[in-house]
Amino acid sequence: MDGIHDVGGMHGFGPIERQVDEPAFHERWEAAVFAMLMAAGRAGATGNADRFRHAIERIDPVAYLSHGYYGRWLGGLETLLIEAGIIEQSDLSARARSLGARPDARIAARPAAAPDRVPAAARADNRRALDNPPRFATGDPVRTSTAVKPGHTRLPRYARGKCGRVVCCHDGWVYPDSHAHGDGEQPSYLYTVAFTGTQLWGADADPNLRVQLDLFEPYLELSDV
Amino acid sequence: MSDHDHHPDEPAIRAEALEHLLVEQGLLDPGDVDTVIATFNERIGPMNGARVVARAWCDPGFRERLLADATAAVAELGIDSGPGGQMEKLVVVENTDAIHNVVVCTLCSCYPWAVLGLPPRWYKSPAYRSRIVREPRSLLAEFGTRLNPDTEIRVWDSSAEVRYLVLPQRPLGTNDLTEAQLAELVTRDAMIGVGRAGAIES
Numbered sequence: 001m002d003g004i005h006d007v008g009g010m011h012g013f014g015p016i017e018r019q020v021d022e023p024a025f026h027e028r029w030e031a032a033v034f035a036m037l038m039a040a041g042r043a044g045a046t047g048n049a050d051r052f053r054h055a056i057e058r059i060d061p062v063a064y065l066s067h068g069y070y071g072r073w074l075g076g077l078e079t080l081l082i083e084a085g086i087i088e089q090s091d092l093s094a095r096a097r098s099l100g101a102r103p104d105a106r107i108a109a110r111p112a113a114a115p116d117r118v119p120a121a122a123r124a125d126n127r128r129a130l131d132n133p134p135r136f137a138t139g140d141p142v143r144t145s146t147a148v149k150p151g152h153t154r155l156p157r158y159a160r161g162k163c164g165r166v167v168c169c170h171d172g173w174v175y176p177d178s179h180a181h182g183d184g185e186q187p188s189y190l191y192t193v194a195f196t197g198t199q200l201w202g203a204d205a206d207p208n209l210r211v212q213l214d215l216f217e218p219y220l221e222l223s224d225v
Numbered sequence: 226m227s228d229h230d231h232h233p234d235e236p237a238i239r240a241e242a243l244e245h246l247l248v249e250q251g252l253l254d255p256g257d258v259d260t261v262i263a264t265f266n267e268r269i270g271p272m273n274g275a276r277v278v279a280r281a282w283c284d285p286g287f288r289e290r291l292l293a294d295a296t297a298a299v300a301e302l303g304i305d306s307g308p309g310g311q312m313e314k315l316v317v318v319e320n321t322d323a324i325h326n327v328v329v330c331t332l333c334s335c336y337p338w339a340v341l342g343l344p345p346r347w348y349k350s351p352a353y354r355s356r357i358v359r360e361p362r363s364l365l366a367e368f369g370t371r372l373n374p375d376t377e378i379r380v381w382d383s384s385a386e387v388r389y390l391v392l393p394q395r396p397l398g399t400n401d402l403t404e405a406q407l408a409e410l411v412t413r414d415a416m417i418g419v420g421r422a423g424a425i426e427s
Contacts, residue, residue: 008331008382009359013352016367022345024265028258029240031265035257036240036247043252053333069334069349071236078243087246095242105235125313126386154384156331158358170314170387190385201359208377211358214385 001150002157004061009158009201030070037077045084046077047118050180054152055079063108075108083115118182128187130172135217136191140166143223144193144215152180155219159211163223164195167212175216189217270342273304274390275411277317277340278422282395283404291317295390304339311338312388318381319392320418325376326391327365327418329357330383337388341413348417358382368419391416396423 007013025031040046056064059075067075081087089111097103136142146161154176170190178186197209247253277299281288291298295315296306306312315337318326330336334349347353356364361378365371372378381389393415399407414420 005332007351007355008329010351010355013350013355016347016350016352016356016364018347018368019345024270024343025262026346027237028262029237029244031262032244032258033240035261036243036253038261039247039253039257056333065351067236069346070240074236074240074243078239081243086250086252087243092239092242092246095245096239099238099242101235101238101242105239107239108236127313154332156382156384158331159382170385173386176385190387192387206360206362206378208375209361209380210377211380211382213382214387216385 001057001153002148003057004064005057006157008156033070033074033077037073040077040081040084040086041120043084043086044120045080045086046120047080047182048121048179050152050174050176051116051118051182052076052080053176054180057152058110058112059108060106060110063106066106067108071108075110078109079111082109082111116180116182118180126174128172128174128185130187130189134169134189134191136166136169136189136220136222138166138168141223142166142191142193142220145219145221149177151177153177153219155215156213158200159195159213159215162195162199164193164199167192167194170214173216175218177216177218190214191217191220193220265343269338271340271411271413271416272408273299273302273342274337274340274413274416275408276302277304277390278392278411278416279404279408281317281392282407288392291392292319299340306339311336312340314387315340315390316387317390317392318379320394322394323377324379325365325370325372325418326379326381326389327357327361328381328383328389328391329354331355331358332384335383335388337390340390341416345413365419368414370420391418393418393420393422396421399423 046052055076056072063075064072082089143163144159172187173190175186175188178184192212193215194210194212197205200211281291295317306315320326331354334344336344358380361380383389410423412420415422
């Protein structure tokens with residue numbers, strides 16, 4: 001999907017803000033979100049990590065940029081708990097108001113009216129042995145897909161329709177684009193693909209830049225350059 | 226926009242409300258939160274990665290195994306790469322005079338938890354995620370890491386389940402140090418690739 005999360009290569013976010021001796025969690029509530037995500041997983045609400053990542057991609061875009069990392073997790077977690085029928089959004093909003101939340105506070109969660117049905121993952125690992133051989137070999141020139149569906153994908157926007165070269169194959173892995181939506185594991189070969197700065201950003205790019213991404217076989221076609 | 230300007234307490238209050246509801250439903254034990262905090266403060270953090278790097282600097286055989294199959298090599302040091310560690314497959318990439326490696330996840334914030342713990346805020350920020358794949362040389366300079374223009378910058382965008390750790394260059398003048406002393410020089414930033422070992426941490 002063309003979502004707010006897909007920020008690679010965007011301009012305008014400004015300098016990096018750093019903090020010395022940063023703690024693992026800045027506030028207790030951030031750790032609570034972490035613990036609640038684990039609890040939601042045990043309750044069967046999250047399905048799998050791909051679905052959780054997609055739930056974060058679906059949250060309110062303004063909240064995505066303003067609520068911080070654990071605020072984004074919270075938005076995704078709330079989305080999945082509502083979609084699973086474990087909580088009601090109105091109950092949560094009422095409870096938040098009773099704790100001091102403003103009535104017009106921006107709500108990050110965006111639960112779907114007809115959510116995907118995603119069974120709880122049967123296993124925690126994602127690597128799968130495949131019987132078919134990989135389509136591409138190390139050194140092959142490849143071009144990435146330009147097809148965009150509204151769902152989850154791990155092909156970032158900045159690497160769409162670009163020519164690169166296969167560096168290595170990482171065997172078979174669960175395919176996030178189907179797994180996130182309850183369409184099965186559809187395991188696929190995963191490749192590290194190298195792109196030059198010029199291939200991604202044009203003639204003005206850093207001449208000594210190389211960007212490497214891990215891309216699933218369905219994202220790739222052989223190219224002639 | 227003024228009606229919806231971000232109020233810093235908004236997610237905090239909503240998280241507290243959600244915690245109340247899940248505790249009432251019996252899905253969450255409030256002690257679970259303390260367990261999470263203790264785990265990432267004491268057990269899982271960059272000290273694990275620092276041990277790996279220091280061992281690689283001292284033991285050429287280990288370094289070779291680490292670069293060939295990092296998941297197996299870190300297990301030798303008792304580091305569990307399992308799904309909870311967000312590190313089903315770890316790849317270690319080595320910095321040299323010719324190539325400087327740096328790691329990002331532009332789509333979310335994938336990170337090798339088992340060796341580095343939870344990522345710092347800047348790693349998860351849109352500023353870092355947007356800029357490092359496009360203008361890494363100026364971004365690294367903001368971290369105090371100024372590279373020769375001829376040095377290749379190799380950016381690893383963690384777009385699937387493989388996680389990356391940078392093996393930084395061993396600082397000069399450290400031949401007399403023990404492995405434990407060397408580990409003290411290995412910063413989190415050096416293992417992400419935005420800093421150098423022995424430099425002041427961000």
